[in-house]
Amino acid sequence: MSKRVVVSGMGTVAPLGPDVESLWSALLEGRNACRTITQFDPTGFPVRIACEVTGFDLDAFVDKREARKMDPCTRYAIGASDMAWSDSGLQDGDFDPDRAGVIIGSGVGGIQTLETQHTLLIDKGPRGVSPFFITMLIADMPAGAVSIRLNLKGPNYATVSACSSGAHAIGAAFRAVRRGDADLMVAGGTEAAVCQMALAGFANMKAISARNDEPERASRPFDAERDGFVLGEGAGIVVLEELEHARRRGARIYAEMAGFGESADAYHITAPAPGGEGAARAMSLALADAGIGPGDVQYINAHGTSTPLNDKVETEGIKRAFGEHARRLAVSSTKSMIGHLLGAAGGVEFIISALAVSRSRIPPTVNYENPDPECDLDYVPNEARESTIEHALSNSFGFGGHNAVVALRRFED
Amino acid sequence: MAEVAGKVKQVIAEKLQIDAGQVTMEASIVEDLGADSLEQADILFSLEDEFGITADDTDEAEGLRTVADIVAYLEKKVASAS
Numbered sequence: 067m068s069k070r071v072v073v074s075g076m077g078t079v080a081p082l083g084p085d086v087e088s089l090w091s092a093l094l095e096g097r098n099a100c101r102t103i104t105q106f107d108p109t110g111f112p113v114r115i116a117c118e119v120t121g122f123d124l125d126a127f128v129d130k131r132e133a134r135k136m137d138p139c140t141r142y143a144i145g146a147s148d149m150a151w152s153d154s155g156l157q158d159g160d161f162d163p164d165r166a167g168v169i170i171g172s173g174v175g176g177i178q179t180l181e182t183q184h185t186l187l188i189d190k191g192p193r194g195v196s197p198f199f200i201t202m203l204i205a206d207m208p209a210g211a212v213s214i215r216l217n218l219k220g221p222n223y224a225t226v227s228a229c230s231s232g233a234h235a236i237g238a239a240f241r242a243v244r245r246g247d248a249d250l251m252v253a254g255g256t257e258a259a260v261c262q263m264a265l266a267g268f269a270n271m272k273a274i275s276a277r278n279d280e281p282e283r284a285s286r287p288f289d290a291e292r293d294g295f296v297l298g299e300g301a302g303i304v305v306l307e308e309l310e311h312a313r314r315r316g317a318r319i320y321a322e323m324a325g326f327g328e329s330a331d332a333y334h335i336t337a338p339a340p341g342g343e344g345a346a347r348a349m350s351l352a353l354a355d356a357g358i359g360p361g362d363v364q365y366i367n368a369h370g371t372s373t374p375l376n377d378k379v380e381t382e383g384i385k386r387a388f389g390e391h392a393r394r395l396a397v398s399s400t401k402s403m404i405g406h407l408l409g410a411a412g413g414v415e416f417i418i419s420a421l422a423v424s425r426s427r428i429p430p431t432v433n434y435e436n437p438d439p440e441c442d443l444d445y446v447p448n449e450a451r452e453s454t455i456e457h458a459l460s461n462s463f464g465f466g467g468h469n470a471v472v473a474l475r476r477f478e479d
Numbered sequence: 480m481a482e483v484a485g486k487v488k489q490v491i492a493e494k495l496q497i498d499a500g501q502v503t504m505e506a507s508i509v510e511d512l513g514a515d516s517l518e519q520a521d522i523l524f525s526l527e528d529e530f531g532i533t534a535d536d537t538d539e540a541e542g543l544r545t546v547a548d549i550v551a552y553l554e555k556k557v558a559s560a561s
Contacts, residue, residue, distance in 0.1 A: 131496035135517075193533065197520040 071243045072477060073320040074250075074312050075154025075305030076417045077146040081117035081298055081404045085149060089414075090421050092403070093429040094450040099404050100281040100296050106262060113269040115281040116260045117298035117405030135198045136211065137176030138258035142301035142410070143208035144215060147252055151216055154305040156250070160315045167220030167248050168213045169239045170303065171231030171255040173409035173464075175205025175224075178261045208256045208301075220248045228464030229369070231255050232302060232412025237326035237470055239306050249311045254303035254413030268297060271336070273373065285406075286433035287370035287399035288377045288441040295371040298405030302413030304420070313479075321420040324457065324475040325356030331467030337375055338463060342383020345369075348469035349387040349459060356473040358457055360388040363395065363473075365428055365458040367419040368445075370399020371406050378440045380461065385443075396453060398446040402432045412462040416472055419460040423474050426454050483557065484550045486529055491546065494522050504547040523549075532556045 076086050081099030083089035092099075099117040108114035119142065124133055127145050136144070147168075179202040186194040201207055206224040213222050221242050225234040232255020239253030268274045275294040277284035285296040312319055329351065331344035338345065353359060369380055377399075385392045400418050407414055422428050427450055434447035460472045484504070492499040495512055508514045514522065523540060527533060530553055543549050 129496065131494075190528070193524060193527065197517045197524065201517070 068244045069246060070309040071240050071306050071323045072309050072312050073304050073323060073420050074307045074317040075150040075156070076303070076320065076420065077149030077153060078300065078302045078414055078417055079119055079122050079142040079145045080300040080302065080407070080414050081119060084121040086417060090418070093400055093418065094427060096430055096432045096448060096450065097403060098282040098432060099298070100284050102278070102281060103260065105260060108265065111265055111269060113265060113274050113276050114278045115284055115296060116265070117296055118260055119300050135202065137179040137202040137207070139172055139176055139256045140208045140211050142258055142299070143170050143212055143256040143303065146254065146256070146301035146303040147212040147216065150252065150303045150305050155317060156305070161249055161311070163217050163219045165220050165249045166218045166251070167239070167242060168209045168218050168222050168252045169225060169235045170209040170212060170253065171225040171227070171235035171409050171412065172205045172208060173226065173228050173231050173257055174259055175207070176203040177259050177264060179203050181261055181263055212252060216252065218252060220251070227468035227470065228466055229406065229408055230412055230462035230464040230468045230470040231409035232414070233416065233460065233462035233470035233472055234328070234412065234468070236304065236306070236412060236416055236472060237328060240323050240326050243306055243308050250305060250307040252303060252305055254301065254416070255410040256301035256413070257407055257409040258299050259408055260297055260299045265297065275372065283433055285372045285402050286435070287368065287372040287402050287431055288381070288438060288445045289434055290436035290438035292372045292374060292377060294373055295401065296405035298407040299410070300407050300414060301410050302407070302415070302417050304413070304417060319477050319479070321423045322475040322477045323472065324358070325352045325473035327351030327353070327355055327471045329469045331469065333467055336465050338379040339467065340379070342379045342381070342386055344467060344469050345380055345383030345461065345463055346386035348471040349383065349461070352459060352471040352473040356457070356475065358473070360391040363388070363457045363459060364453060364455045365422055366395055366397045367415050367422070367458065367460045368397050368399045369461040369463045370401050370431065372399070372401060376463065380463070381441045381443055392443060395443065396428050396446050396451065397443050398429055398431045400429050412460070412470060415460050415462070419458045419472070419474055423455045423458050423476050426452060428453050483554050487526060487546060487550050487553065490525050490529065491522055494518060494525065502546055504545065504550070506546050507544050508546070526553060530557050532560050
């Protein structure tokens with residue numbers, strides 16, 4: 067018999083706020099994190115804006131000796147996991163470490179390390195490459211580092227599916243708990259790709275907004291004048307726990323994770339399948355997995371990247387999966403405020419969705435000024451909204467045609 | 480000679496984020512100062528860079544146990560290089 071899985075802890079290292087509560091408040095206020103890039107000089111790049119993590123003090127979490135062996139993607143994961151763990155209230159003795167695991171997704175892992183070390187290779191030759199290069203590069207190290215730090219000896223690996231990496235990590239962790247392979251899982255995503263190569267690459271494929279002179283207006287999902295996403299960075303990590311295990315220790319429960327659905331577009335390396343066919347299947351599978359129908363959902367935290375294609379096709383996919391009920395849904399994209407966190411997006415947006423369900427508040431889609439006839443749903447424009455939510459979905463779709471959808475349910479004991 | 484020893488101690492202290500006072504000549508890199516194998520390699524590479532030499536990747540480099548061993552090894556290398 068499958069078990070029920072709840073969210074008992076959450077932590078974020080994200081643009082707009084150094085922890086979950088400050089991020090949540092900022093989102094409800096409709097604040098925007100997009101600025102001219104500061105962590106390197108973006109002069110000469112066609113796109114010079116991003117949503118950077120600010121105010122994150124790594125020294126508060128990791129001593130310098132360990133920190134210098136960690137790529138920023140691992141540092142963000144450690145920070146967010148520490149906060150999620152602390153938030154959960156779990157103590158030694160509350161759980162069996164052999165039955166507690168870590169799955170953390172990342173799109174590209176240690177790309178900043180790769181950039182730095184490649185320069186050293188060119189300048190100094192092979193012996194200029196750090197002995198720590200490999201361990202700092204590989205995308206599984208955030209999961210490994212967190213398990214070392216928290217002494218968690220259950221299932222442990224990274225999921226890689228571009229912009230749905232974080233959602234897939236949460237889906238895999240959910241299944242591990244539901245199947246009884248683990249009593250609790252630390253899961254989510256991390257990404258630290260605001261660096262020169264990624265910025266140049268995304269700019270040259272015309273995926274990111276070039277609105278350099280008005281950064282706060284650049285991310286505008288579903289708006290008729292959208293011209294690409296805004297690069298973001300950070301980590302979003304949750305503690306997923308088996309319900310009875312959480313109850314026995316008196317855990318505070320945010321929401322229930324009710325279901326997970328996944329699919330592939332099998333269409334194109336970047337463009338989504340027409341009509342949102344792949345996305346719709348993933349949403350329908352998530353509903354079926356949760357044992358609910360379209361009419362039971364009130365809110366969707368959209369993938370909503372602010373690209374011309376995604377927003378149109380996601381809208382079509384929502385209509386395909388929800389039929390008439392699509393018109394009654396609130397659909398908002400928080401990427402309008404914090405940008406696209408790539409592999410971390412699924413983790414941070416899961417947390418936002420769980421808070422929406424738990425606190426009956428829906429964060430808005432900001433910069434919504436010019437309605438697009440092809441995007442005609444209720445996107446919660448510009449102002450947060452109070453609303454009782456029984457079920458919410460969080461959508462994440464990645465380059466390569468990966469679709470991952472989480473279903474959350476309001477929890478009352 | 481003192482120059483080499485001073486630099487070695489400085490690099491080790493910096494890499495392991497420990498107090499320079501702990502890095503005595505007799506201290507064993509692994510047992511006393513707690514370096515793991517990656518940190519040992521990192522220390523040696525940095526020192527090679529500092530002194531403009533290349534290690535031979537022989538057993539000699541792997542046999543270095545104490546700070547004094549490292550200092551002696553580097554002094555020999557620096558002397559033969561000049």
